[in-house]
Amino acid sequence: MDKNANPEKGHICESINNSVKPDLSDLYDLAELYKVFGDMSRVRILVALTGGERCVYHLAEHLEMGQSAVSHQLRVLRNAGLVRPRREGRTVYYALDDEHVSEILEAGLEHVIHKKRGVQ
Amino acid sequence: MDKNANPEKGHICESINNSVKPDLSDLYDLAELYKVFGDMSRVRILVALTGGERCVYHLAEHLEMGQSAVSHQLRVLRNAGLVRPRREGRTVYYALDDEHVSEILEAGLEHVIHKKRGVQ
DNA sequence: CCTTAGTATGAATAAGTGTTCATATATTCA
DNA sequence: TGAATATATGAACACTTATTCATACTAAGG
Numbered sequence: 001m002d003k004n005a006n007p008e009k010g011h012i013c014e015s016i017n018n019s020v021k022p023d024l025s026d027l028y029d030l031a032e033l034y035k036v037f038g039d040m041s042r043v044r045i046l047v048a049l050t051g052g053e054r055c056v057y058h059l060a061e062h063l064e065m066g067q068s069a070v071s072h073q074l075r076v077l078r079n080a081g082l083v084r085p086r087r088e089g090r091t092v093y094y095a096l097d098d099e100h101v102s103e104i105l106e107a108g109l110e111h112v113i114h115k116k117r118g119v120q
Numbered sequence: 121m122d123k124n125a126n127p128e129k130g131h132i133c134e135s136i137n138n139s140v141k142p143d144l145s146d147l148y149d150l151a152e153l154y155k156v157f158g159d160m161s162r163v164r165i166l167v168a169l170t171g172g173e174r175c176v177y178h179l180a181e182h183l184e185m186g187q188s189a190v191s192h193q194l195r196v197l198r199n200a201g202l203v204r205p206r207r208e209g210r211t212v213y214y215a216l217d218d219e220h221v222s223e224i225l226e227a228g229l230e231h232v233i234h235k236k237r238g239v240q
Numbered sequence: 241c242c243t244t245a246g247t248a249t250g251a252a253t254a255a256g257t258g259t260t261c262a263t264a265t266a267t268t269c270a
Numbered sequence: 271t272g273a274a275t276a277t278a279t280g281a282a283c284a285c286t287t288a289t290t291c292a293t294a295c296t297a298a299g300g
Contacts, residue, residue, distance in 0.1 A: 022167065022229055022232075022233070026229065026232055026233060026236075027160060027163050027164055027167060028160055029232045029235075029236070030157075030163055030225070030228050030229055030232050031157070031158055031159055031160040031162075031163045032158075033228050033231060033232055034154045034155075034157035034158040034163070034228060035154075035155075035158035035159075036158075037150075037151070037154035037157075037158070038151055038152075038154040038155030038156075038157070038158040039151055039155075040147060040148055040151040042151075043147050043150055043151045043154070044147055047142065047147060081235055100227075100230065100231040100234065101231075103227050103230075103231075104224075104227045104228055104231060105150070106227075107220075107223050107224045107226075107227040108150050108153050108154060108224055109142055109146065109150055110220065110223075111153060111220040111221075111223075111224060112142075112146055112149045112150050112153055113142070113146060114220065115149075115201055116146075116149070
C-alpha cells in the first residue's frame with residue numbers, strides 16, 4: 001500500500017505502532033496527561049499509591065509535604081482521572097484509578113533506569 | 121538535603137510491579153522525563169518522528185510552527201535523550217533515539233483513548 | 241571570498257504552575 | 271450545639287517555560 005502518498009496528514013500518525021490513529025485532539029490530551037506526570041510531587045504521590053490506597057495525611061507525612069500542597073496535587077490527579085477518592089468518616093483515601101497509571105509509570109521508569117545504567 | 125531521609129518506610133516503592141526499585145533520584149528523573157512529554161509541540165514532534173526521521177524544516181512546515189520554535193524544542197528533546205540528530209550537508213535529520221520513546225507514547229495514548237471512549 | 245539555505249541560540253516577553261498561608265467545608269464526638 | 275480532626279479551596283507569590291525576534295553558526299555552490 002501507499003504509505004507516503006499523503007503530504008497533508010498522512011505520514012505523521014499512520015498509527016504509532018499498529019493500534020489506533022491519534023488525531024490532534026488525542027495528542028493534546030496526551031500532552032495534558034504527561035503534564036500531570038511531569039511533577040515530582042505528583043509522581044511521588046502516584047508511586048506511593050502503587051502500594052495501595054493512602055489517606056491525605058499519610059501522604060503528606062510520608063512525602064514531607066504540606067497537607068495543602070498534597071491536597072492541591074491530589075486534585076490535579078483527580079481531575080486527570082488518575083486517582084480516585086474514597087471517603088471513610090473524616091478521612092479520604094486515594095487510590096490509583098486504573099492499572100494504566102502504573103503502566104505509564106513503568107514505561108517511563110524503564111527508560112530512566114535504562115538510560116542511567118547505560119551512561120555510567 | 122532531606123531532613124528525614126529515612127529509608128525504613130518501605131511500603132512506598134517496594135517496586136512498582138516487579139522490576140527495579142526506584143529511589144528519589146529516579147523519581148526526579150522520571151518527572152523530568154514526563155515534563156518533556158508534557159507539551160503538545162514536543163509530543164507532535166515525537167509522533168511525527170515515529171514515522172521515521174525528519175528534517176527541521178519539514179517538521180516546522182508540517183506542524184505549522186516557526187523554525188526557531190522547532191529547533192528550541194528539538195534541543196529539549198535532544199537533551200532528554202529522546203531524539204538523535206544526523207547531519208547531511210546543511211540539513212539535520214532527527215529521529216527517535218530508541219524504541220522506549222514510542223513505548224512511552226503508546227502507554228499514554230492507550231490511556232487517553234481508553235478514557236475518551238469510556239466516558240461517553 | 242561571498243551568498244544562500246538550513247539550523248541553532250540568546251534575549252525578551254507572556255503565560256503557566258507549585259507552594260504557602262489563611263480559611264472554608266465536612267465529619268465525628270462530647 | 272460546639273470543639274476537634276481531616277481535607278479542600280482561594281489568593282498571592284516566586285519560579286518556570288514556550289514562543290517570537292533577531293542573529294549567529296555551518297555547509298554548499300558560485
